[in-house]
């Protein structure tokens with residue numbers, strides 16, 4: 001039989017207050033329920049111990065609490081953990097915890113599958129099944145925080161939206177999860193510790209800047225030559241590089257936050273002098289730093305990372321032009337948890 005109860009997490013604080021008022025109960029109970037749901041992360045009405053038994057029964061009659069669960073976990077030799085997270089409708093997403101001596105970074109998914117088609121990315125072979133709701137994104141973060149406390153004895157310190165999906169294709173829900181996460185009623189996390197990584201959708205980058213957001217922005221560029229970028233990220237044919245650059249400048253002028261350019265160098269794709277020069281020219285136009293990312297082969301893309309000489313040539317040329325550059329080694333490669341490898345390969349229970 002279909003469940004007609006509403007998901008209580010879809011209600012704002014004001015709506016919860018109104019619900020109690022309309023049942024002849026103080027609106028303050030709505031504030032308390034909101035805190036249980038979003039500050040303490042409870043998933044059971046009986047755990048709301050400052051509510052009377054009759055108030056809990058009232059909630060149970062009217063609502064359910066949809067929530068995500070950890071379905072499986074894999075631990076890498078380098079300490080990275082990958083989790084498959086089951087959503088209320090049985091669909092699975094993946095999240096990753098990456099510990100270092102000073103931080104634990106949670107890599108968070110924003111969609112089930114992905115609507116874009118980057119040919120080097122394992123997630124792209126999963127069709128986009130749906131967007132995550134904002135409470136599912138928030139749940140994922142609470143679950144990762146809990147796991148981090150168990151596995152690494154400290155809470156998560158940083159969040160990157162770099163898991164499954166393109167966060168800007170689910171912008172409203174991602175933004176509302178970040179708002180909750182940074183609020184005093186959520187995890188109170190500083191927005192400076194949150195990075196949203198996008199493949200670059202100019203219109204929404206501008207919208208984000210207009211929204212006065214305080215988190216950081218990273219863009220997966222992978223080529224500063226339009227024709228090459230379109231080959232590896234086919235959707236980019238709708239978003240010419242000039243438009244992307246224009247949006248990034250708009251972002252910088254409003255937020256004053258420099259952009260991280262994510263870039264993988266593949267043999268036979270972007271390993272020539274003209275590729276390096278194009279990247280340098282692109283970066284000169286926008287306050288940015290470059291993250292060269294180690295490539296992790298996937299089943300659907302059989303290219304190799306360029307050799308050390310090419311990588312060094314990138315680093316040397318960028319340094320020479322006074323553009324900050326780092327080379328980021330992948331973590332969790334042995335458990336398919338590295339960048340671009342998330343494709344639900346953990347066996348489900």
Ligand code: SF4
Nearest residue numbers: 114118121123124165
């Ligand atoms: S790299 Fe990101 S945007 Fe591209 S297909 Fe993979 S998940 Fe989607």
